[in-house]
Amino acid sequence: MLELSILGFLHEEPLHGYELKERIKALTGHVRPVSDGALYPAINRLVAAGKLEERTEPGSSAAPRRILSLTEKGREDLLDRLRHPKQTEITDQVRFNALLAFLRHLPSRHEQAAVLRRRLDFLDTPSSFFYRDGEPVRAEETGDLFRQGMLRVARATGEAERKWLAEAIGLLERPG
Numbered sequence: 048m049l050e051l052s053i054l055g056f057l058h059e060e061p062l063h064g065y066e067l068k069e070r071i072k073a074l075t076g077h078v079r080p081v082s083d084g085a086l087y088p089a090i091n092r093l094v095a096a097g098k099l100e101e102r103t104e105p106g107s108s109a110a111p112r113r114i115l116s117l118t119e120k121g122r123e124d125l126l127d128r129l130r131h132p133k134q135t136e137i138t139d140q141v142r143f144n145a146l147l148a149f150l151r152h153l154p155s156r157h158e159q160a161a162v163l164r165r166r167l168d169f170l171d172t173p174s175s176f177f178y179r180d181g182e183p184v185r186a187e188e189t190g191d192l193f194r195q196g197m198l199r200v201a202r203a204t205g206e207a208e209r210k211w212l213a214e215a216i217g218l219l220e221r222p223g
Contacts, residue, residue, distance in 0.1 A: 048141070049085060049086065050089055050092075051125070051128050051149065052148075053090060053093060053099075054093070054098065054121055054124060054125040054128070054149075055148060055152065056070050056071065057099065057115055057116060057121065058121075058125055058152050061115060061116035061117075063114050064115065067086070067090075068081055068083070074148055075144070090115065093121065094115075096120070097118060097121075098118055098120050099115050099116065099121055100115070101114065102116075125152060126154075129146065129158075129162070132146050132162060137165045137166050137169050138169050143166060146162070156219040157219070159219050160215075160216045160219035160220050163216050163219070164212075166208075167213065167216065170209050171209070176194070176198065177189065177194060177198075184198070185198065186202060
């Protein structure tokens with residue numbers, strides 16, 4: 048998710064590390080904070096792999112700023128990650144949101160719809176936070192007020208997301 052976010056934001060424009068960190072933090076930070084200890088090694092891996100270029104320019108204070116930009120190899124990697132997301136990027140809400148934030152960069156509407164269809168198929172599979180005898184427990188089946196609240200909120204969120212996904216897929220698959 049971190050590398051996808053780095054590639055996705057740099058697809059939009061070159062950024063220095065602090066700006067990039069702030070954008071990633073805005074996207075996922077309240078749920079999964081981004082530390083310098085994770086961000087900068089990820090940037091260094093992408094630079095070493097030839098997916099990012101860096102140049103130095105004077106900073107607003109005395110320290111120079113490292114400006115990062117995407118290479119053609121980085122663009123290809125981003126598009127490949129968008130076309131073929133890992134299963135956890137489909138099933139995990141925060142990871143899916145990161146994927147969704149950059150899905151517009153995928154040039155094919157058919158490929159965009161295919162990614163959304165994977166998420167919709169996942170959401171259509173019965174599941175729960177709680178199971179009894181191997182079966183998902185529904186909100187109405189739990190006597191616990193708080194678990195019932197979790198399940199009801201999850202159901203409402205899932206219904207809203209399924210509705211949006213169906214609409215988006217319909218628009219993407221519409222001829223013309």
